[in-house]
Amino acid sequence: MRAIDALRDEAVAWLIRVQSDQATADDWAALTAWLEASNDHLAAFEEIEDLAAELDARAAEIAPAVNTTASLVVPLRRRAALPVWAAAAAAAVLAAIVGPMVWRDYQGTPTVYQTRPGETRQIVLADGSRIRMDAASTLRVQLGWRERRVQMAEAQAAFDVAKDPGRPFLISVGDQQVRVVGTEFNIRHYDKTVRVTVRRGIVEVRQPALGSTPVARLVAGQSLSHVEGAPKSVQTSADPDPAFAWTQRRLVCDDETLGDMVAYLNRRYPTPIRISPALASRRFSGVLELGDQDLVVKRLAGYFSLSVHRTDRQIELR
Incomplete structure (x- = not known):
């Protein structure tokens, strides 16, 4: 129990540190390293985030009891003398006052893009990546600090991903995951069948249920077809132009x-x-x-x- 309380204390300290007006890029980098060092760190931080979210939702009830931001900061500098949950609550209120939730920023704010039957759409993401969506398609996009993620429902889309080796672009489609750092490719996902065709760069395809080893690495002029639930995929050489023809x-x-x-x-x-x-x-x-x-x-x-x-x-x- 003491170990859990200690981790909560650390999570509170991190929350205060990075939400401070004096927070630097080094502070954010240090938080990232701390979160990635242990699943227990991540769980403790998420617990504090949940509390912060609850207090944020009840801000109208809490506000009358909060006189000034300073009243929250002073006792937290001696948080060892406070019960852990009192410190956590104070930190959560401070976070609600100072700025947005850290973990949401870390993961990226999810944005859902949709097209109706008969409608196509082009999206330019904040990182410079371009996505062309075919009709009747749905994508959920999150641009986080360390990863760029897309969840692809029934859809077809052509991706031209901005190169960023430190922040891979991960697409979850069916029971597979497509990983790139900067390339151009088309994904078609209809009726539980996934087809990936590469026009430029290298695309890595994984099937999480089979482990972390990639099932294929595709280069320009190659394609992979996969039926959801099947243990194997079919990789072939393919002219990419037909796969992209829908964009024309x-x-x-x-x-x-x-x-x-x-x-x-x-x-x-x-x-x-x-x-x-x-x-x-x-x-x-x-x-x-x-x-x-x-x-x-x-x-x-x-x-x-x-x-x-x-x-x-x-x-x-x-």
């Missing part, structure tokens, strides 16, 4: 099934296209210009000798 409003198909094509077009356009299960296995090779939806549907219908039936709510190919 084109869909490049190489023996693609009509079912997969329609599933993608239903993300790309707001009016859904319907086909029967019997048609889904038919295949197509070629390039579709992703302009007007009616023209796309007309070309597909012509290639497969189908008829088009359109209502206000959907387009049916028969």
Whole structure:
């Protein structure tokens, strides 16, 4: 118990140190080293952060009892004479007054980016990285001190990551993690299938459930395909241009099934296209210009000798 109390005391001291107006870059670097030295350090610091968050939420109740910031600072300089939780509470109130939560800054503030069906979007992050999002996609981005993280749901996105060797760019997609420090690549994550294609630089792919050893290191002109839950991935040589073609409003198909094509077009356009299960296995090779939806549907219908039936709510190919 004394060891836990001692760690809480240290966490309080760190919180006060880095939230001070006199905090320097060296102070922040020292805190980072302390947090990374032990999981117990991190747990103690998060405990103090939780208390600070609770007191911040109850600021209206606490404010009348707080006369001045100085009244908080003086006793903390002799915190050994205070019960640990009294010191922690005082430090938490001080943190709420002085500035934002340290640990949130350390991890980075999460930001969610979304596109609707039929909408694409380009994002420029604070570090200079650029992300082009395809339609019906969701990304959650956190730019922390030591890592840049992205969580990728059902989505397709092209990444041009600003180089920063001291702060790797980590993308969690399905049951895999993609790690880079500065490169250009495309990730497609639909229907529990992940496909990574590299245009520039080196991309490291891990499967956390299999351990920390990378399952692949991809260079320009290489691609990796993986089905979630499978123990292995398939790595091949690949021209990256077809994977990036969607950014130029084109869909490049190489023996693609009509079912997969329609599933993608239903993300790309707001009016859904319907086909029967019997048609889904038919295949197509070629390039579709992703302009007007009616023209796309007309070309597909012509290639497969189908008829088009359109209502206000959907387009049916028969």
